[in-house]
Amino acid sequence: MSLVTRNVLIAFLITAVLAGTVAYAVNYLNNARVAEISTMADQLSIDTISLDTQFSLLSSAPCDSIASSTTFISNLSDLGNRLSYAEDQLGSDNPQVVRLKEQYSLLEIRDYILTKQLASACGIRPVTVLYFYSNAGDCSDCDKAGYALSYLRTTFPALRVYSFDYNLDLSALKTLIALDKVKGPLPAFIINGKRSYGFTSLADLEAQFPKGALATSTPSARTK
Amino acid sequence: MAFDALAYPFILLAIFFEAFVLVTFLSMPARSARKREPGEKTPSVAIIVPCWNEESTIAATCESLLALDYPADKLEIILVDDGSTDGTPAAMAPFAKYPQVRIIRKENGGKHTALNAGIAVTDAEFIGCLDADSFVEPDALREILPCFARKEVAAVTAAMTVHAPKGFIQHMQDAEYAFGVTIRHAMASINGLYVTPGPFSFYRRSILNELGEFRHGHQTEDMEMALRIQKAGYEIENAPRARVYTKSPETARKLIKQRTRWTSGFLRNVLGEYRGLLGNRRYGVLGLLILPLAVLSVGTSIVLFSYSLYAFARSAFIALQVRAGVPASYAFLPHGSFDWFYVPVDYLVFMGIVSLLASFALIVIGKRISKTPGRFGLGLISYTLLYGLIAPLWLMRATADVTIGRNRNWRG
Numbered sequence: 001m002s003l004v005t006r007n008v009l010i011a012f013l014i015t016a017v018l019a020g021t022v023a024y025a026v027n028y029l030n031n032a033r034v035a036e037i038s039t040m041a042d043q044l045s046i047d048t049i050s051l052d053t054q055f056s057l058l059s060s061a062p063c064d065s066i067a068s069s070t071t072f073i074s075n076l077s078d079l080g081n082r083l084s085y086a087e088d089q090l091g092s093d094n095p096q097v098v099r100l101k102e103q104y105s106l107l108e109i110r111d112y113i114l115t116k117q118l119a120s121a122c123g124i125r126p127v128t129v130l131y132f133y134s135n136a137g138d139c140s141d142c143d144k145a146g147y148a149l150s151y152l153r154t155t156f157p158a159l160r161v162y163s164f165d166y167n168l169d170l171s172a173l174k175t176l177i178a179l180d181k182v183k184g185p186l187p188a189f190i191i192n193g194k195r196s197y198g199f200t201s202l203a204d205l206e207a208q209f210p211k212g213a214l215a216t217s218t219p220s221a222r223t224k
Numbered sequence: 225m226a227f228d229a230l231a232y233p234f235i236l237l238a239i240f241f242e243a244f245v246l247v248t249f250l251s252m253p254a255r256s257a258r259k260r261e262p263g264e265k266t267p268s269v270a271i272i273v274p275c276w277n278e279e280s281t282i283a284a285t286c287e288s289l290l291a292l293d294y295p296a297d298k299l300e301i302i303l304v305d306d307g308s309t310d311g312t313p314a315a316m317a318p319f320a321k322y323p324q325v326r327i328i329r330k331e332n333g334g335k336h337t338a339l340n341a342g343i344a345v346t347d348a349e350f351i352g353c354l355d356a357d358s359f360v361e362p363d364a365l366r367e368i369l370p371c372f373a374r375k376e377v378a379a380v381t382a383a384m385t386v387h388a389p390k391g392f393i394q395h396m397q398d399a400e401y402a403f404g405v406t407i408r409h410a411m412a413s414i415n416g417l418y419v420t421p422g423p424f425s426f427y428r429r430s431i432l433n434e435l436g437e438f439r440h441g442h443q444t445e446d447m448e449m450a451l452r453i454q455k456a457g458y459e460i461e462n463a464p465r466a467r468v469y470t471k472s473p474e475t476a477r478k479l480i481k482q483r484t485r486w487t488s489g490f491l492r493n494v495l496g497e498y499r500g501l502l503g504n505r506r507y508g509v510l511g512l513l514i515l516p517l518a519v520l521s522v523g524t525s526i527v528l529f530s531y532s533l534y535a536f537a538r539s540a541f542i543a544l545q546v547r548a549g550v551p552a553s554y555a556f557l558p559h560g561s562f563d564w565f566y567v568p569v570d571y572l573v574f575m576g577i578v579s580l581l582a583s584f585a586l587i588v589i590g591k592r593i594s595k596t597p598g599r600f601g602l603g604l605i606s607y608t609l610l611y612g613l614i615a616p617l618w619l620m621r622a623t624a625d626v627t628i629g630r631n632r633n634w635r636g
Contacts, residue, residue, distance in 0.1 A: 003251060004414050004509045011244035018239060022574045029569040036565060085566055147546045151554050202549040 030090075037086050037100060040079055044103045047076075054114060076111060077153060079104060080163060092135045092165075102170045108162040109172050115160055127209060128160040130190040132182055136167050139186040145199035146187075152206070228572060230531055234524045235575045241517060242582035245410045249589065254413035258464065258593060262366040269365065269426075270300040271352040272342030274335050278356035279311035281471060286319045288359040293366055301325045302342040307332025335422075336438035336445040343432065351427045353446075357471040358423040359387060367466035368426050378431040378458035379450065380466075381408055381417065382424040383594035387469035392606040393479055397472045399603035400611065403583060405464060405590035412462030416514045418494075420450040420460060424468040431458055442496075443631075444489025451498040454510055464593045480618045484632065487522065487622035494519060495626075522619050529616035580608060 083104055087097050115126055131149055133142040146163070153161045164173055166186055180195065182188045189196050191208050199205065248254060271289055275282055282303070289301050301324055303316050319325045330341050343351055350372065354360065364382060371380040383405045386398040411417055420427070425446065435456055441448025450460055473479040494502065494515055502519070504511040547555035584604055591600055625632065 003253065004513075007244060007247045007251060007414075008513070010247045011240055014243040014247070015236060015240040018243075018578055019236060019575070022571060022578060026569055026571050026574055033565065033569070082565060089568070143542070143546045144548070148550060151550045154554065154559060 033086065033089070034096065037082070037096060040082060041100055041103060044079065044100070044107055047107055076107065077161075087135075098168075101165055101168055105164055105168060105170055105173050108164070109176055112160075112162050126158070126160055127156075127192060128190075129162065130176075130180065131161060131163045132166045132177070132186060132188040133163060134166045134186045141199040142187050145189075145205070148199070148202045148205055151202065230524075230528055231572050234528050235572060235579060237517070237520070237524070238579045239575065239582065242579065242586060244513075245407055245586060246582070248414055249406060249410040251413065254410055257371075257409070257413055257462070260370050260463075262363060263370040265369065266295050266298045267350060267369065268298050268300075268348040269294065269350045269352060269369075270302055270342070270346035270348035271354055272302045272304060272339055273354050273356050274304050274306055274338030274342070275308060275312050275316070275356040276306040276332065276335070276338070277308045277310045277312055279308070279315045281357040282312055282315045283318070284359055285354065285356050286316070286325070288361075289354065290319075290322060290325075291362050292360065292364065293362045296322075296324045299324050299365075300346055300348055302346060303327045304338040304342045305329045306335070306338040334440060336440055339445065340437045343437070347429075349429050351429055351432060352424060353422055353426075354424050354468070355422040355470060357387075358384075359469050360424055361467040364424060364463075364466040364468060367463040368424070371461040371463050372426075372428060374459070376459045377461045378428050378435075378453045378456075379420045380426045380461045380463055381412070381420050382466040382468045383409075383462075383464050383590075383596070384421055384423050384468050384470055385594065385596045386472045389472070389598075389603070391474060392602075392610060393476055394472050394474055395602040396606035396610045396614075397479070398598075399587050399600060399607035401472075402587045402590035402594070402596065402600065402603070403607075405594045405596075406586045407590075408462050409464040409590075409593060411509075411514065412460060414509050415454075415459045416509045417460040417462065418450050418454065418510060418515060418518075419444075419447045419490075420453075422446050423470045424466065431456075442489040442492040443485050444493065447486075447489055448493055448497075451493055451501065454507060455498060455501060465595060467594055467596060476614055479614065480621065481632075483615075483618035484621045484625065487618055488625045488632075490518070491522065491622060491626045522623060525616050525619050526623060529612075529620075583607070 083097070083100055087094075087101070090097050092098075112128065112130070115128060118124060119126055129149065129152075131145065133139055133146060135142075149161050149163070153159055164176070166177070166182070166184075166188070180190055182190070182195065185197055187197070187199050189205070189208065192210055194208070196208055273282070273285060273289070278285075286301065286303065292299065301319075301322070303319065303325065305313055305316060305328065307330060313329065316327050320327055326345065328341055328345065330338070339353060350369065352365075352368070360382075368380050368382065371377060385401045385405065386394055389395045389398040408417060427449075431453070435449075435452050438445045439448050453460055473482050501507045501511045502515050507515075587600065587604065587607070590596075624630075
């Protein structure tokens with residue numbers, strides 16, 4: 001075997017080893033991310049049970065739970081962001097992502113119900129947004145709407161935004177959609193119970209909020 | 225996915241080539257070449273300096289040649305003024321007093337005619353060329369000559385780096401030239417060179433006589449001659465410690481102009497008169513691997529760069545669309561704390577980093593083996609940030625020129 005042939009073979013081998021090592025490293029890191037998502041799933045389960053417990057406690061002392069509920073919403077938002085990123089990285093059809101989205105949506109619905117109960121029992125007037133999007137390619141403005149809502153949620157931390165994949169096969173979500181009579185076109189919003197469709201601009205979206213609702217960053221836990 | 229399909233072969237090919245250079249660098253022939261001691265023999269040597277409007281650098285070039293550690297009676301320095309219209313003749317004049325210096329003036333006819341004019345007036349055993357904007361180390365010639373020990377060696381190249389780099393563009397080239405030192409040294413050990421650069425390449429006179437004069441060679445007479453040498457079955461060696469410093473373009477515009485000439489010359493020579501070398505077993509590693517890879521890399525670089533540009537523009541457009549109406553302080557400034565969870569893990573990015581690190585290694589090796597002084601931190605940074613953005617521009621321009629048959633002036 002000539003020197004050049006030998007060197008070519010060694011170079012091929014090195015390239016293959018490097019390519020394999022990088023593939024292994026990428027796979028390892030992605031697995032680590034998946035493991036973190038699994039932790040998220042566990043956290044979601046705990047949060048769900050915690051929320052159930054809060055529901056039970058509400059019957060005796062509903063208004064004492066307001067502070068903890070306010071903290072809880074930020075965790076929900078963080079989990080939502082991670083889930084959204086994981087969906088981008090792993091694909092919206094990834095089984096684990098789909099399962100997490102189902103759990104996350106369930107938790108959102110429970111939190112939404114709790115918020116409404118707290119509002120009713122304690123006289124608070126939170127601003128809630130139910131946001132329905134689609135990843136099925138039939139919602140050209142969903143990215144814009146999602147980004148505008150992220151901005152609003154960051155700027156006004158007390159704003160409660162609940163995002164739902166309209167096409168997610170989850171019975172509780174389908175019931176919510178049916179009860180709120182959300183039909184389309186997407187994106188669809190229910191802002192403090194008022195339904196609207198489509199997204200044109202951040203300014204137009206802001207105009208749909210109750211007057212003064214976005215005037216300050218900490219208004220939602222206002223007690224009568 | 226389309227981008228990945230384009231990028232995978234390109235990145236794997238780049239890593240393969242770097243690995244091949246590294247393995248060849250570590251092989252016995254290259255190791256032996258590095259152990260080569262400077263020569264004691266002093267055969268007759270003529271160094272031709274073709275000049276066209278080089279009034280600002282010719283004096284320093286001549287002085288560096290006069291400072292060569294070589295007997296004056298064995299060394300001819302032939303300054304060829306190729307019809308300069310500036311102060312080059314006046315700048316050359318003071319050197320006429322040296323017995324080993326000869327000055328020739330002729331009508332402007334191009335660099336190859338200046339070289340031929342120099343060759344015509346000497347009967348030296350070895351002929352060297354030095355561009356009039358380049359400067360050599362005193363021991364460079366003694367490093368070069370031992371490489372001619374075997375009679376098959378027709379030419380020897382030096383270790384070329386950038387003279388006093390300033391600014392990002394020149395530092396980028398400094399790193400690139402150091403990379404080139406390693407590649408040239410490794411490829412020479414398996415006779416894989418296809419260019420004998422203007423700065424301080426030497427030729428065996430007897431073989432030049434056999435092969436004929438320098439030709440226009442699509443404005444790359446050094447490449448044409450090297451390909452002619454290879455086609456004739458001779459070898460091109462390299463002396464990695466024969467240091468020569470050359471002035472490099474200081475702006476991106478000038479650099480692109482220079483490299484467009486080099487690349488279009490390469491394509492015209494290799495795809496034209498020397499097409500027979502491509503894929504031809506008779507020419508060994510040059511024909512089977514190096515030339516095909518060089519041609520392929522031009523095409524893949526252009527395709528990959530164009531697609532990257534398109535993908536970037538598309539992403540930027542979408543990002544701007546999504547952010548429309550949202551305050552800039554939120555839309556375009558980072559918010560939130562750093563979280564490893566959000567660091568993208570992408571196979572192509574990781575492979576790109578591997579390729580870049582391999583490039584760094586080859587740059588550092590080039591600096592070390594040539595013993596070139598100077599730091600290269602800024603060079604590595606400039607190379608990392610700029611090379612991938614600028615190089616495709618001259619590749620595209622050169623490819624377009626070759627495709628539509630356009631010839632550009634060398635200067636102006």
